[in-house]
Amino acid sequence: xxxxxxxxxxxxxxxxxETLPSFLLNHIVHKYHQVLQSKLRSSxxxxxxxxxxxxxxxxxxxxxxxxxxxxxxxxxxxxRALDSLELRGLVRREMSESDSRLRxxxxxxxxxxxxxxxxxxxxxxxDAMVADFGEEQRATFTRQLSAxxxxxxxx
Amino acid sequence: xxxxxxxxxxxxxxxxxETLPSFLLNHIVHKYHQVLQSKLRSSxxxxxxxxxxxxxxxxxxxxxxxxxxxxxxxxxxxxRALDSLELRGLVRREMSESDSRLRxxxxxxxxxxxxxxxxxxxxxxxDAMVADFGEEQRATFTRQLSAxxxxxxxx
Numbered sequence: 001x002x003x004x005x006x007x008x009x010x011x012x013x014x015x016x017x018e019t020l021p022s023f024l025l026n027h028i029v030h031k032y033h034q035v036l037q038s039k040l041r042s043s044x045x046x047x048x049x050x051x052x053x054x055x056x057x058x059x060x061x062x063x064x065x066x067x068x069x070x071x072x073x074x075x076x077x078x079x080r081a082l083d084s085l086e087l088r089g090l091v092r093r094e095m096s097e098s099d100s101r102l103r104x105x106x107x108x109x110x111x112x113x114x115x116x117x118x119x120x121x122x123x124x125x126x127d128a129m130v131a132d133f134g135e136e137q138r139a140t141f142t143r144q145l146s147a148x149x150x151x152x153x154x155x
Numbered sequence: 156x157x158x159x160x161x162x163x164x165x166x167x168x169x170x171x172x173e174t175l176p177s178f179l180l181n182h183i184v185h186k187y188h189q190v191l192q193s194k195l196r197s198s199x200x201x202x203x204x205x206x207x208x209x210x211x212x213x214x215x216x217x218x219x220x221x222x223x224x225x226x227x228x229x230x231x232x233x234x235r236a237l238d239s240l241e242l243r244g245l246v247r248r249e250m251s252e253s254d255s256r257l258r259x260x261x262x263x264x265x266x267x268x269x270x271x272x273x274x275x276x277x278x279x280x281x282d283a284m285v286a287d288f289g290e291e292q293r294a295t296f297t298r299q300l301s302a303x304x305x306x307x308x309x310x
Contacts, residue, residue: 021296032177
């Protein structure tokens with residue numbers, strides 16, 4: 001099996017670095033955020049706030065810790081994002097009925113409206129990323145990405 | 156062709172969000188950085204500094220602007236990373252012979268040694284990400300990631 005490990009003593013070349021999965025993945029995510037941020041300019045929300053809104057729509061009510069995992073942020077950054085979303089009336093924090101120390105976060109009506117505004121933009125950009133892939137290629141791509149995530153989770 | 160666009164009026168489900176390429180890509184890159192950062196703890200370099208060192212090794216001498224593109228950072232963040240690398244004696248800045256307004260950045264001997272320390276870790280992690288992929292699957296994965304990057308670049 002071909003390995004990404006360079007042969008000893010062999011000077012690496014630019015082309016080798018640029019075909020490493022990590023190189024491509026980093027550049028894709030960076031460019032994706034650039035494009036999405038520009039498409040969502042009129043909605044005035046950050047990429048993290050966008051992920052929070054999509055995640056809350058899928059999961060209904062989540063703790064801050066769960067949101068950190070699903071929407072990717074450290075707790076202090078997530079808390080600031082939630083403060084800002086709450087201030088704009090897009091999310092609410094409520095005490096959990098089963099554990100009064102827990103706060104559960106959910107979308108307000110205004111948050112649901114914001115979701116409906118940004119979701120088509122996100123889905124459209126996901127479509128555009130793989131515009132020239134056939135159905136089978138899309139399925140392979142998703143399956144491979146999922147496998148990589150599982151592999152990383154085992155480390 | 157299957158589209159990521161939800162049918163009108165159909166409530167989306169968590170599972171749909173979690174198979175979106177953008178969701179998987181974001182989580183992969185986040186997890187990759189977490190794992191790599193922990194593996195490189197003894198080298199005491201940031202993820203951006205790691206990318207700068209790998210990029211300079213591949214391209215020899217680059218301007219700050221070129222480094223911003225290849226190693227992914229905005230100019231102020233890149234300048235701070237370079238200040239720190241220069242202070243540690245890992246990179247040098249020299250005046251371009253063809254244009255005295257341009258500074259070219261390259262690795263010092265100490266920077267090359269740091270490169271040789273971190274490169275196997277980066278390549279090993281890239282291998283581990285696709286450990287269960289055959290040669291053909293790896294090639295497909297790289298080709299699909301490159302295609303996605305091209306598609307995003309057109310937007």
